[in-house]
Amino acid sequence: MAARDYGQYSGITRGLELVGERWALLIVRDLLVGPRRYGELAAGLPRIPSNILASRLKELQAAGVIRRLPRSRVIVYELTPYGRELEPVVLALGAWGFKALGDARDEQVISLESMTVDLRTAFQAGVAATLPRTAYAARLGPAELLIRVDGPTLDVTPGGGPADLVFAAGPAIHRVITGELPADRAIATGAVEVLHGQGELLGRFASTFHVAA
Template sequence: MPPRRSYDQYCSAARALDVVGDRWTLLIVRELLAGPRRYTDLHADLPGVSTDVLASRLKDMERDGLATRRRLPPPGAAYVYEVTPRGRELLPVLQALGEWGQAELGERRPTDAVRAHWFALPLLRLLDGEGLVEVRLEEGLFHLHAGAEEGSVYGDGPAPGEPDARLVLDTATCTALARGELSLAHAVRDGRVAVSGEGPLAKVLHEEGEKARTGRAF
């Protein structure tokens, strides 16, 4: 493989950008945080990336220890890419970047693509606690592993097992949460987020909504 380009600066920020500063790399990490993904899945959920660029970035990520590739056993027999522990350490980086970028969201443009699971990272920032959460939006159904230190952070489709909490909300509410215009407690209080489930996370969300209603919080 060709040598990695470098800023040639003895600075940890510059060294980090040597590895993840190329276009698409961090967004590929975002997708791999959902668990093993086939190349075709990644290409489908990264609209705008060319096949050549995606293949090149994945090779770079394998070289740099951010991702690995393995072959699934029969009958799948397909190759999947997975984030490594080193790559997973970028989760708080993506969270901080997403929080910083709230002010840049603005109104959705006609050319903007959207996937339901792209709302997973902002929702994870708002959840206080640990557990499995199932989220239903107009764009689709996905699930989160709040507070998980290993394994996938989120995934498409229903929760794998009984979730600690189920959230139902519309895209406008989820967008307001992602922009930082609305707190989760106030969204629950106002009925913009319907919460169900018997787990600790559901209980916390109900309690926070009640505190917001009575003015005992915020």
């Protein structure tokens, strides 16, 4: 039974009944990055109360959106094929949300999962197909990501590795992605710190990952 019943018979209302409760789509977002243990989901969503996380997981499982699986003697949660159908919905919502993102507040952070999905949202496969293969190692607050672009293919994985450009940034990286902060200006003001490689490659990054604000 859905936690909320809107009393209307339509696809949109049924979809909202299944994933429209607070935190539900963020759980789906994080599971789009990969299977997660309960503690990993809690760590990625630090403000979610434990009882709400438990409730949302039960509701999403009952709806057939996620499933629990034993893995290496622990239980992990992952999206079902039905749940993975939400990926274009989540990416479209993210692109729409970029238009109203504004500046980050002091208490707002970047998680590995949120940045991974934001990069998927902003990825311009057509542009990337015209550019040389490039690897970026990004330290975005507490999140460290290796971002590999090979033509129209994007691969984002946790951690570092060999990269053409290594850079560090905070939430201001989103302003680079929206074009509000040009790449050269981001470096000049210290919003983005180049740790290794040529700073000009940040301009390539900004072309490859772009969502118009």
